[in-house]
Amino acid sequence: MVIALLAFAAVVGIILFLAGLAERRGRRNVAWLFLAPTVVLLLVGLVYPAGRTVVRSLYDAAGSQFIGLSNYLTIFSSDEQLVVLRNTVLWVLVTPFIATIIGLIYAILVDGARGESFAKALIFLPMAISFVGASIIWKFVYEYRDHIENLLPGQQQIPQIGLLNQVIVWLGGSPQQFLINSPWNTFFLIVVMIWIQAGFAMTILSASIKAIPAEMTEAARLDGVSAFEMFRFITLPAIRPTIVVVLTTIAIGCLKVFDIIRTMTGGSFGTSVVANEFYTQSFSAGNQGLGAALAVLLFILVVPIIVYNVRQLRASEAH
Known part of the structure; x- marks a missing residue:
């Protein structure tokens, strides 16, 4: 956690330093400096994995042989x-x-x-x-518990612990899975x-x-x-x-x-x-x-x- 906080502080410090340096040189459009970390994180955490997933979908189960759209055909066939x-x-x-x-x-x-x-x-x-x-x-x-249709003398029915099946049993029906x-x-x-x-x-x-x-x-x-x-x-x-x-x-x-x-x-x-x-x-x-x-x-x-x-x-x- 300490390392992450220090890294965050370092990134913010670098951005502020570069923004100040750019303004001293007469450049006013420095908003892109503050957007850069977000863009990098999106590229690394979203765009790149998405691209890798698309490429991986064109290979076999082991990822070693290119099979084109075969996986998609499998989904629909x-x-x-x-x-x-x-x-x-x-x-x-x-x-x-x-x-x-x-x-x-x-x-x-x-x-x-x-x-x-x-x-x-x-x-x-x-x-x-x-x-x-x-x-x-x-x-x-x-929840379902097996229901005995024909009880022997002295034999007790297995109680249902599932609310819906217990209601069905109370109404005279048989429990369902x-x-x-x-x-x-x-x-x-x-x-x-x-x-x-x-x-x-x-x-x-x-x-x-x-x-x-x-x-x-x-x-x-x-x-x-x-x-x-x-x-x-x-x-x-x-x-x-x-x-x-x-x-x-x-x-x-x-x-x-x-x-x-x-x-x-x-x-x-x-x-x-x-x-x-x-x-x-x-x-x-x-x-x-x-x-x-x-x-x-x-x-x-x-x-x-x-x-x-x-x-x-x-x-x-x-x-």
Whole structure:
């Protein structure tokens, strides 16, 4: 730590010395001197690794033989990798919309109600939990213990420690292995992400709703519009840019989701997604080429969403 602090102080000192020297020689445009360390760090920590990853994706598992686009062809032709892509699409299509809808409905229902702050804190609380912590919680919720259909006299049923299975048993059903049966197990994993992100959506959308001018809502009430018409013609158009931001932000999180998959199933039983498969291929299976190709694919999928998000933010600021 001491060495790092001394190095930082030395870099700042050199920059200030060079900036002062340049100004004494009549040069006023010295801002680039202060940007230089950031540019160097970006080149070393971002641009160079990204370039190395792209190059590595064109080689075989050992990284010794150039195979061109074969790794990318494997991603779109292998049955196992197609399942990974299918799961990723499900995450991106299902999670953002459901989480945003839940957050929006909750934000509208509690807006101006008594105990609004407490009600918002309850749904926002999962956001304070790490993805790993939330995954462990829900893994216990889905926990399964074998259920004996025909009990012998004096034989006791094995108690369920999973909340969901215990409720099913109370209702007279048989416990289920929610995290094993594909493709439904993917949806049970998606529930965890929705549980976490609904609070984020509620917080952002609630702030946007409160920013609607009071004159607009009062004029609508004086015109006698119903609650549904108020939502459709006043609230929804006013918060549309915020909804887009929330949707795209959650979608980016779904594309990069790793913690939930790794903690709850490890990618087994047909639940792996691109981010988890990249880790598995790179560090478990030892296929560096395919792992790099998956990382590049993940980057390609995220970039359009980020660009669209930035454009929407600029458009909303312009208005």
